[in-house]
Amino acid sequence: DGGITQSPKYLFRKEGQNVTLSCEQNLNHDAMYWYRQDPGQGLRLIYYSQIVNDFQKGDIAEGYSVSREKKESFPLTVTSAQKNPTAFYLCASGLAGPKNIQYFGAGTRLSVL
């Protein structure tokens, strides 16, 4: 978990509500990632960012939005358009380039009320 902080640890969303998950890193990494984990499905990429003020959609971006205004921060918003948001959300960061390790935060568990 190291230098990547995710908050909150648990989050509850009401119908029609947008919620924002925080991810902060102090590792001076250029690249940051958001994954969704569902039981038995592994990790699926939602969004990634290789540099400040730039980000790309992953495999399951619909219903989610992100921003990357600072190198250290990559918040994820789960919008009301995401009809099945209950999952474990993991943020990761790493040096740019495919051979580099991605380091993960401790995760945020999102549930729907």
Next chain:
Amino acid sequence: AQSVAQPEDQVNVAEGNPLTVKCTYSVSGNPYLFWYVQYPNRGLQFLLKYITGDNLVKGSYGFEAEFNKSQTSFHLKKPSALVSDSALYFCAVRPYSGAGSYQLTFGKGTKLSVIP
């Protein structure tokens, strides 16, 4: 597009016995391969990676993995299992280059249970 298969949802092994967690991959060109471990309600922890060179890669906590290009496999191994090794293990792949190289693709995970 790249993909990873972990054919066993669960592996059970007795404490002290050797363990193997299987992984096969599909990628265009050469791969970078990774193993991660996840304990309940925690993030993923890096175990080891294959970049190039020696096909046998040694990692954290006594784990090792063997890269086999002809069989497109990267099985995780440990000579003697500990109860504390019980966790969820993920294999992941990235290609050397191309659009997919920005994305780390994970398998669905294998739950390892080490029985005392």
